[in-house]
Amino acid sequence: MARWGLVIDLDRCTACQACVVACKHENNVPFSTPATAAAGRLMTWIQLVAVETPSHGAPTALPLMCQQCDRPPCTDVCPTSATYLNPEGIVAQIYPRCIGCRYCTNACPYAVKLFNWHTPEWPESMAPLKNPDVSVRPKGVVEKCTFCHHRLMRAREQARADGRELSSEDYVPACVQTCPAEAMVFGDLDDPNSEVAVLAASSRAFRWMEELGTRPKVVYLREGE
Amino acid sequence: MRRALLFTGVACIAAIGSSLILPAAPVTQVLAFNHAKHAALTCAGCHAGIQTTQRAGFPSPAVCAKCHATAPASVAPAAWEQLQTSGVRFWKPVTRLPEHVMFSHRRHVALARLACASCHADIGERTAPPARMPRRLVMNTCLACHRAEGASEDCAGCHR
Ligand code: SF4
Ligand code: SF4
Numbered sequence: 001m002a003r004w005g006l007v008i009d010l011d012r013c014t015a016c017q018a019c020v021v022a023c024k025h026e027n028n029v030p031f032s033t034p035a036t037a038a039a040g041r042l043m044t045w046i047q048l049v050a051v052e053t054p055s056h057g058a059p060t061a062l063p064l065m066c067q068q069c070d071r072p073p074c075t076d077v078c079p080t081s082a083t084y085l086n087p088e089g090i091v092a093q094i095y096p097r098c099i100g101c102r103y104c105t106n107a108c109p110y111a112v113k114l115f116n117w118h119t120p121e122w123p124e125s126m127a128p129l130k131n132p133d134v135s136v137r138p139k140g141v142v143e144k145c146t147f148c149h150h151r152l153m154r155a156r157e158q159a160r161a162d163g164r165e166l167s168s169e170d171y172v173p174a175c176v177q178t179c180p181a182e183a184m185v186f187g188d189l190d191d192p193n194s195e196v197a198v199l200a201a202s203s204r205a206f207r208w209m210e211e212l213g214t215r216p217k218v219v220y221l222r223e224g225e
Numbered sequence: 226m227r228r229a230l231l232f233t234g235v236a237c238i239a240a241i242g243s244s245l246i247l248p249a250a251p252v253t254q255v256l257a258f259n260h261a262k263h264a265a266l267t268c269a270g271c272h273a274g275i276q277t278t279q280r281a282g283f284p285s286p287a288v289c290a291k292c293h294a295t296a297p298a299s300v301a302p303a304a305w306e307q308l309q310t311s312g313v314r315f316w317k318p319v320t321r322l323p324e325h326v327m328f329s330h331r332r333h334v335a336l337a338r339l340a341c342a343s344c345h346a347d348i349g350e351r352t353a354p355p356a357r358m359p360r361r362l363v364m365n366t367c368l369a370c371h372r373a374e375g376a377s378e379d380c381a382g383c384h385r
Contacts, residue, residue, distance in 0.1 A: 084380070092381035096325050135325045135385045149381055150327070157332050 002166075003070075003089040004147055005189035005217040006176065007199040008063055010053065012183035015061035019175035019184070020046050023065070026148060026174035028130045028137075030120035041117050045145040046175060053206070053222050060222065063175070063184075065145040066091060066112045067208060067216030074104035074113060083142070089189075089217055090147050098141040105142055109212055113144045147186075148173035168194055189217060251356035255308070255315040256300060260351045268341050268349070275341075279329040283316035320345060320358040327385040343370070 023029065023046045032042045046065035053060045072091050075084050082097035083104050105113040119139045122130070130136065133150040137143045155170035168187035176184040187196040196219075199205065204221040269275050274282040286309045296305035308315060322328055333339045342349065346360035360366075371378055 086379050086381050090381065092379075094380045094384045096323070096384065097380075133327065133385060146381070150385055153327065153329075153382065157329060157336065160336050161331065 001087055002188040003190040003217065004068070004152075004171075005089070005187065005196050005200065005219060006068075006147070006173070007185045007196050007205075007219045007221060009183045009185075009199075009204075009221040010060050010062065011204075011221060011223055012181045013061065013063065013179075014181050014183075015048055016180065017048060018178045018180055019063055020044060020048065022174040022178035023145070025129075026131055026134070027146075028120070028134050029143075030122060036117075041115075043114055043116075043120075045112070045114070045143070051208075053220070062208065062220065064110060064112060064208070065175075065218065066108075067110055067214065067218045068145075068147060070215035070217060071213060073107040073109065073212075073214060077103040077107045079103065088152075090149055090152075091144075092146060092149065093141075093143055095135060095137050095141045095143070100140040100142065102142065109209055109214065113142050115142050116140060168196075252317050252319045252354075253356065254317060254354040256354075258316075258354050259299075260349050262352075264349060275330045276335040277331055279327075279331060281330050283314055283318070285314050286312055319355055320360075320362070322362070325384050327383055337374070337376070339370075 024031075024044065027045060029043055029045055032044070036042060046063055048061040049064050050059045051062045052058075053062070068089060068091050070085070070089060072083075072085055075081075075091060078084070079101060080097050080099055082094045082099070084092060084094075086092050100115065102115050105111075105115055116137050116139050120136055131150075133154065151173060152171045156166050159166040159170055168191070172186055176186045185195050185199060187194040189197050189200060191197055199221060200219040202221065204223055205219050206222065207216045207219055210216065263271070271284040271288055272281045273284070273288075274280060290309060293305075296302040334341070344360060344362060344366075345358075348355065348359045351359070367383065368378065370376070
């Protein structure tokens with residue numbers, strides 16, 4: 001079984017934020033106002049945060065989404081198993097199970113789990129543009145990046161209909177598909193011949209806050225000084 | 226105070242219980258379609274897309290007109306004419322899943338070769354449109370089949 005992972009090359013990323021827009025559109029993530037953002041309630045599954053990367057002095061814009069930890073602290077604390085590590089390494093959110101206790105949002109060291117404080121709303125003109133493969137999360141549940149898991153389900157169905165095995169090219173999350181700088185690569189980390197596995201083993205690779213032992217499956221690349 | 230609490234508790238239990246036990250609101254169709262009379266046709270003949278897409282389609286008035294050049298005996302000619310000229314899809318779905326459930330007809334019908342009756346029960350033999358879904362579908366209905374067939378039981382596979 002595949003273990004899906006994402007490599008982000010910070011030397012290529014131009015911080016254009018196309019990935020942020022693509023994710024919002026793909027996953028029916030509602031807009032936030034400056035007021036909600038100021039209150040710390042910004043809804044976005046991916047955002048660029050300014051960080052100091054190891055062995056690189058200048059601040060870097062780091063596209064940060066759920067790191068799909070192999071040892072996720074967030075799932076350990078969920079009292080209802082609404083969030084769990086699935087067999088392919090994706091940390092899933094099952095919204096109707098979530099009781100909104102927000103234990104997981106506090107346990108996640110990357111602060112990428114978002115609580116729906118409000119019923120999501122869109123401008124009327126955008127109402128028909130929602131992605132039917134992704135549910136609209138109600139007020140009171142927690143959500144986050146799922147590596148566009150619905151795209152995996154579609155890709156697997158298409159591969160079966162074509163009578164062939166699923167290949168890494170079939171399943172690409174929206175951010176990876178959109179990145180104009182081609183700074184993102186997605187695939188099976190357990191396949192030693194995959195591009196992600198090769199890149200993840202390169203000397204430029206590091207994982208964000210890996211010292212916590214969360215074993216993220218998002219891998220960043222950055223040339224040292 | 227205790228009485229009020231007791232009353233609230235009973236009211237809550239009754240509300241939750243009834244929402245679980247009682248089926249969804251009944252559905253009335255514009256036409257009294259008789260499935261049994263159309264048994265010679267295949268399901269996909271009218272419900273286009275069940276083999277190729279996620280959603281099962283309902284036939285447009287033009288699909289009915291392929292066989293029915295004039296109004297069927299049970300339908301008033303004026304009403305038939307109006308449905309034909311308006312061109313709107315007038316059928317209302319009776320089998321509905323919650324918003325958070327992802328069900329693909331192609332995956333189940335074309336790829337897993339599941340019979341329509343597995344979920345839609347005897348709809349094909351009904352002489353009048355059912356007001357409610359002919360088989361009550363709950364998560365265990367799906368899981369029982371998934372377990373028996375060795376299909377995925379990963380929550381995220383069906384809950385979008
Ligand atoms: S990054 Fe946070 S939300 Fe994602 S798996 Fe790790 S702990 Fe959970
Ligand atoms: S907020 Fe929801 S997903 Fe998070 S720990 Fe509580 S029940 Fe689980």
